[in-house]
Each structure stands twice: as C-alpha cells, then as structure tokens.
Amino acid sequence: MLSLKKYFTEGLIQFTILLSLLGVRLDVDTYLNSQLPPLREIILGQSSAYTQTQFHNLRNTLDGYGIHPKSVQLDSYFSARRLLSQVRALDRLQVPSTEVSAWLVHRDPEGSVSGGQPGAGSGLQDAGAGDGGVRESGAEQGFGEELEDLGAVAAPVNGDLTKEVPGAEDQTALSLEECLRLLEATFPFGDNSEFPAADVSALSEAVPGQSRAPGGPPSLLSPLLAETESPFDLEQQWQDLMSIMEMQAMEVNGTGAESLYGGTGGDLLASNYSLAPGTPINQNVSLHQASLGGCSQDFSLFSSDMESPSMAGGSALLQLAPDNSTGLNSTFGSTNLSGIFFPPQMNGTGNETAGPELPDPLGGLLDEAMLDEISLMDLAIEEGFNPVQASQLEEEFDSDSGLSLDSGHSPASLSSSEASSSSSSSSSSSSSSSFSEEGAVGYSSDSENVDFEEAEGAVGYQPEYSKFCRMSYQDPAQLHYLPYLEHVGHNHTYNMAPAALDPEEPKAPGAGKKSGKEKPSELLDKQLSRDEHRARAMKIPFTNDKIINLPVEEFNELLSKYQLSEAQLSLIRDIRRRGKNKMAAQNCRKRKLDTILNLERDVEELQRDKSKLLREKVEFLKSIRQMKQKVQSLYQEVFGRLRDEQGRPYSPSRYALQYGSDGSVLLIPRAPAPAEPQPRRQERKQKDRRK
DNA sequence: TTACTATGTCATGCC
C-alpha cells in the first residue's frame, strides 16, 4: 500500500505538474472517484483531508526535484493569481471535486530579489523566513486560511523545513493547502522573489533608495515619514496592480466573503509595505511577533500579511475597523501605548526611531487581553466542545495552520449550511436513515392490515393500525417519505408454525367469520395472531378487535351479553390486555424513534450553529488583528512625525504615545524616569484617530 | 451459525 501510494502519488503529481505547466488543468477527481476508491485516500488522505504528511511531501518533492522556474511573464503571474484564487475558492467552498494545479516555484539563487519579503522565495526551500511561507502545521482543513490569519495567537514558527518533513512518506502528495502556501510564498502580496522581474523589479527599481539590497535596512514605508517617503507613488502603483489582481480573483470567486477574504484592501495594506526595499527576512521572527510587532519597520507586520492571504485580504475589515472607534476604544481603552506600540524590531533597522529590543507593541494588548478572553477554550467550554477538540482547535490556531471547523474536527461539523456540516450531515444522515428505516418498519403495517380492517366482523383480531396511528401523536405519514419503506411489512402473528398453536385450537380453520373469505383457510390461518387462534379455539363469540378496542363500559356490556366460561373470560381479558399493550408498545417505540430523530436534528442544528459561530469567531479575530495592525500603523505614523524643539524625532526607546480614553494622544517618556520630576516634554495632541 | 432487526409480550410503575 505504501509503495502503491508513493508510486501513484509521485507519478500523478508529477504528471499533473507537467500538465499544469502546459496549461492543462487536470481533474484528478475523475480518477479518484471511478476506479480505485482508495486512491482518493492515497492522494488526499483519509476523508479527503489534506494531511500534513502530504503537505510536507510536496515541499520535499519540490525541493528534492529542484523544479526550476520558467520565465515568468506578467500573464503567468496573473495566472498564478488566478490559481491562487482557485485554491482559495477550493478551500472555501469545499469543492466537490478535487483539482490539482501545479506551480513552479523557485528561489532566487541570489536571493537578491526575494530578500525583500519574509517568506518570499524562501518559503519553499529555506522555510527560514520564519513565519514565512512555511507553516509548521499542515492542517489543510476548511478554515485553514482564516485561522492562519490569526497570527496574533499563532505560535512562533521556527521555519525549519526539516521539522515539517519527518514522517513524510509520500514524497509528492499534494494538498491544496500546500499549493496555497506555495503560491503565497511564491507570489505574496508585493513579494518580489518569484515575481515577474519585468514588473516588480521595474517597480522596485523605479524607487530610488529602495533597491533590493538583501541586507538593507527595512526602512519603514510610511508615507508620512519624509525620510522614507519615496518620490514615486509606489503605493499607487501597487494598488493599481492589486486591483487588477483582485479582478482576477473575482473571476474565480465572486462571493462576497471572498472580498473580505481574498484580499482587496488587505492587499492594499500589504502593498503599502510590500516593496519595502531590502527588508531582510527575519528568520527568527515568530509569527506572533510578526503580526504584532515590527511597528517601526512594518515588515514584521507585513510579513504576517504575507503569510496570511486572508489577512491581507481583509480590506473591508481594515477599512471598517478604524471607523469603529468605539469598539477600538473599548478594546484599547486608555491603554498606555508606551508599552504597547513599541516595536520589537526597531533596533538595527536603521531608523533613528529605532531602539533596543522592545516588547511586542500590540502583543500584550490583543494577544493576551483580547484573544485570551475569547480563546477557543472558552468557546469550547461555553459551547460544550469536546475539550480535546477545543484544544486541538486552539492548537491549530496557535500553529497558524489550516483548520476545517466543519469537516475536520467536528465529527459532524461541516455544517450543512456550508462546509461545516459535511461530516456531520453525513454521519447523521446515515444514522437518520437507519432510524427512519427502523421506525418505518415498525409502522409500515398500516397498509398491511387494511384488508383486515375491511374484513369487518372477522373472528381474528386485527389491530386497528389506522386508528392507533392517527391516535399517535405523530403523523404516521412522515414515515412514508421513504417510499421503499412502504413495502416493508412484517407478519408477526406467530402462527407460522401450526404446532405452536394451542392444542385446543380447532383443526378446521374456517370456524371464524372469515371462513367465507375467498382466501384459502391456510393462508387465513397464517394471518391470524396467536390470540386470534386462541379466541377461535375458545369459541369467543366476538372479534378480538372488539375485545381490544371497545371502551371498557361497552366491553363489559358485551361480556354481560354472553354466558362465558371462566377460561373464556380470562382469555378475553388477556387478549384485551395484550392488544392494548401491543399498541402501546408500538406507540412507545414510535415515540422513541421520533425522539431520537428530533434529537438528531437538534444535534445537526447545533452543529451548524457551532460552525457558524466558529466562523464568526474567526472573522472577528481577523477583524481584531486588522484593527490592531491599523492602530499599529497609525501609531507609527504619529510617532514618526513627532519632532522635538530641535526638529529631531523622538526615540521610541525613550518615548511612547499614550492613548487616552478621550481620544487624546500623549507623548510620555517610556521609562518611568523617577529622577525626572516631569516629562521632558509632553505634547498633547488631539487627534482624531478615526479615518 | 451468528448477528441484527422488528415485533409481540410481560412486568412494572404511574396516572
């Protein structure tokens, strides 16, 4: 199996790559579905989940085989963007069919071009871009990207490729998630490593002082900083370029969610910094830090965007978040921003505002305060999650890996509404069908006994199914929605074996009123229940139907009309008791069945709700992160523009901005400076932070 | 033959 798996996957993936290079899209699903059912598992892993193993192996394969880049032209770039969008769409929409696309990814051997962005170019082989294009976790499930974006809670990634390779068996297993990552690593927003040289380099070179010097200081591209402001409106160019790419993306995925996800404004945000020249790849920067820190140079902030396409794509949120000043204030309150916005990577950046290593500016604010408060574990507790599930979910958040809240974790999740209920619905449906079948069988004898109902006056007792079915609290018609169940009928009259009949039963079965029926007596005998046989044997002068269903008063009156022996009376009472109990048992089972079905529906609904809430949570977390980044950026802008009496900028290591609850921003000394009675300078700026 | 399902029946508790 293993050899087959390896052989097949290698061959198929390589072939797919070749086809992809030729512009042919290969639909693997056909092959997966038709001939070898296990092949789907071979390629995609169990439950079509894109396993981590394959995730690693793709990288392994690409790395090992050293796929070389083609000359990437602008068209190919857009094609790559389209493929990226397709991959995203696949991830989002839970594509019914598997489509494997291949891309050529390479690392610039010189690294000069790719050096500008973390994760760019190095994502494949180096994986050393820290949080760059390589993620440790390979969860390729539904919410992968969204959860990826939650860099605020993402655990640091050492970016060591070897760490991801261990245990990899299929060398060429390809997952969509991996493709996405590769694409992100190859064509990150603003990335220039694999970017068409004709485009990006032209843009980059067009900016003086923003050369691609690998070791160049990651100067902040804040438009407000005169020293770093490029005479060239680089952002505008990038916006134009990104708008084109967005149109490309829209072609693939026109959903509204994609706008939030796929990256409109997020691209813009990323584009603001995407061409930060010579921004070195901080190999040691954790994603956590990357997303929260790096204010001064923005490259860490940017790197998170690079890593998180969905994050970068949060344009709508990005623009909406600042408007929500209330929420922002409520979130930040009068937090002393001095300890919040201090970028950890300020030192060595060449920016004069840079200072020694400083705490993560927003980490303490959002990560610990916000994200902890709405931790998944809390959610798990509130929603009754399985602790294991919750921890796993949180772990995947931390690992910044993909996650399918629907299919992957919740056994039933995959909400039927969306992706969530895939597995849940499947499991539930299977059980549901079984239950339905059971229930239907139990109550399918309605039609079966119509004949007996019509045969009024027959000696044999026939339960009034129509009566008790109507009498039951549930409409029996609901059991008929499964047509095949109508044919399910059972004759449990226990008279199949004549030897089992009471010895006093008359040999001639035609003693009853039904004897005149056209049916053969033997057949009629078989249709009689044991009590009917007994009644006939005891020569009970009325039908079992009357015995059972007459009201007690009428029943007693009926008994009084006849001179019955003690044995006959006992049998009649037993017949009545058993008949009523039989109906009661049927009703009881029906109720039980309905209860189970209702519970099952409730479970499905709750699972859908859970999935929906989790998706909303992911969106909220994304929004929070975007707001955080926006505040970070604004902080940088404001702080960078501040000048003292001599016109010198303030050192971020010594000063910080404090955000007041009333919207004011105070410049305060970072250090408590107990020696100094008062701050050397305190500026109060009434700034409207809202855009 | 065995496992499972559907149904009937009994015992019991409750109303």
Place this chain on the structure above:
DNA sequence: AAGGCATGACATAGT
C-alpha cells in the same frame, strides 16, 4: 381499585 398507558426487558421470528 380497576383500567389504561408507558416503558424496560425479554422472547420470537425473520433477514
């Protein structure tokens, strides 16, 4: 107290 209902447990027959 009797009758009826509900239900768990068991038996039986069928698949």
